[in-house]
């Protein structure tokens with residue numbers, strides 16, 4: 001058995017028997033083989049000393065059991081790391097930030113407490129996956145859609161708490177934004193309900209978000225202030241129809257108008273779902289070193305020649321795909337309206353893509369270009385990095401770099417230029433490279449996926465490139481919307497306005513709400529006082545830190 | 555890595571760690587929940603099937619349910635160790651009993 005850092009063996013042994021009494025010994029995993037199942041399967045630190053490996057895992061069945069466990073952890077100052085379904089692959093999986101933490105695995109808390117068709121919401125526990133909620137809605141024949149991320153096995157709660165995203169319409173696709181009301185167990189075992197849920201007999205917990213007084217929900221996402229045991233989510237009344245189409249523009253400089261009009265329509269609500277800016281020319285350029293060089297330099301003369309080159313290849317420089325959901329008439333007229341807004345761009349082309357009507361049998365949904373965009377959870381995205389002709393050996397997963405950039409043509413060009421330069425200069429294996437895409441309402445996010453391997457030299461190189469990307473992005477004013485546990489301090493350090501005032505405030509909150517610093521130490525760069533250094537970073541040798549502080553002896 | 559896993563599976567068989575015999579009916583249900591999303595027929599939407607189609611090039615069926623060579627021990631080894639982009643499954647997801655059931659379901663009789 002492995003012991004957590006900063007806790008004496010005798011204390012931990014006493015805590016263990018209390019854990020077993022609280023939730024039953026079957027649900028206290030101490031065998032290393034069982035606990036190794038919590039390693040981050042896609043870890044860029046795999047097999048290295050720094051790899052994040054938990055000591056033991058606990059799997060409670062109810063919020064009351066979570067409360068009991070938190071009281072024990074708090075008494076013995078045991079670092080604990082809650083996960084919901086623990087499928088945060090690409091961002092740390094089910095492994096803690098602080099090596100040796102006890103994982104609190106909430107998978108067994110898998111009740112769908114309520115789904116209201118009339119008011120279109122669900123109240124769920126952490127172990128409920130997108131598959132579970134989808135199946136429940138199908139079985140009951142409710143006229144509702146869920147909004148799911150690509151992988152269907154993740155949880156509504158874990159995904160939302162990491163600011164995860166999906167693909168239908170606002171406000172459902174930004175999963176934290178789509179939540180309404182939480183139940184949270186604090187470090188001392190107290191349980192809090194937010195929003196209207198603070199009323200003992202609340203009737204609108206899942207309908208009115210703000211409740212009374214300061215809204216605290218944001219504290220519990222991308223953080224370590226509590227263990228979320230229930231969360232409400234708004235659901236989408238099933239739309240009648242779907243349509244997609246693309247707009248293609250020929251010239252290098254047309255990116256500005258393409259993006260300006262797109263942004264305006266997003267802010268007007270005419271477009272209410274993800275859209276991005278792709279460059280069909282990128283592939284053509286990649287095969288022509290001279291043109292690639294011109295693209296990277298892009299002075300007036302280069303641009304003139306690039307435009308001629310695009311014309312002669314009959315390939316648009318840029319394109320955007322748009323999606324529409326809703327009543328058939330509205331979907332059709334929205335697309336017609338959108339086309340009109342771009343009609344003034346010389347040489348613009350339009351292409352109709354998919355047109356679908358619902359309800360549609362499951363088998364047919366699975367034949368569409370992307371079922372996840374139609375609220376159908378699946379696992380088809382795992383084709384990324386999979387064994388194929390393109391990649392005969394396959395990969396051991398990926399790691400996502402995902403900075404948020406403004407929705408402007410200028411930013412698109414600048415991001416391509418500076419991030420592309422890092423990748424070209426430093427090499428590195430990318431498994432995918434998603435062009436600027438509006439995962440969120442008013443920005444583009446660029447998503448670069450690095451291959452993860454079981455070879456530490458390769459992984460070390462990838463980490464170096466990743467850190468350089470974080471640095472270059474920050475230099476341009478762009479920060480990551482979410483990051484892997486291996487880079488939490490690096491990204492936190494880029495949000496440094498006024499001598500890290502935000503982080504310092506987060507630390508003050510941490511020290512007040514979780515004074516023993518037991519919950520998810522280090523998550524999003526927030527370290528509790530007993531294990532942070534002057535700069536706020538985690539102290540590697542926690543055992544000696546505790547000794548100095550006069551804590552428990554190890 | 556891949557070969558090492560198969561080797562490991564051999565060791566498991568010989569030491570008989572997985573003596574528990576499973577229930578194929580429950581195994582089917584567990585399989586459909588946890589495995590079918592990646593291993594159902596149709597390579598386009600099922601990455602497990604796609605990878606095995608590429609790996610075996612017709613030598614063996616790409617769909618696990620059609621395989622004639624799977625044993626409970628081999629299945630258990632992959633489920634608890636993972637392989638490539640398939641991560642291992644924790645015991646809160648698939649218990650040892652359920653794993654034995656999947657093994658029984660996937661073992662040709």
Ligand SMILES: Cc1cc2nc3c(=O)[nH]c(=O)nc-3n(C[C@H](O)[C@H](O)[C@H](O)COP(=O)(O)OP(=O)(O)OC[C@H]3O[C@@H](n4cnc5c(N)ncnc54)[C@H](O)[C@@H]3O)c2cc1C
Nearest residue numbers: 083084085086087088149150154155158159164165227228
């Ligand atoms: C191929 C691929 C494609 C992906 N596509 C997407 C995508 O389209 N959109 C997307 O958003 N993500 C995507 N991801 C990332 C990830 O897989 C999903 O976000 C997934 O839903 C997260 O896992 P989870 O739901 O099991 O969360 P968990 O792993 O359970 O939770 C994530 C983290 O949140 C915290 N947390 C979780 N639950 C609690 C709790 N109850 N209390 C306190 N803290 C908690 C923990 O720190 C935990 O580590 C993708 C990953 C892969 C590999």
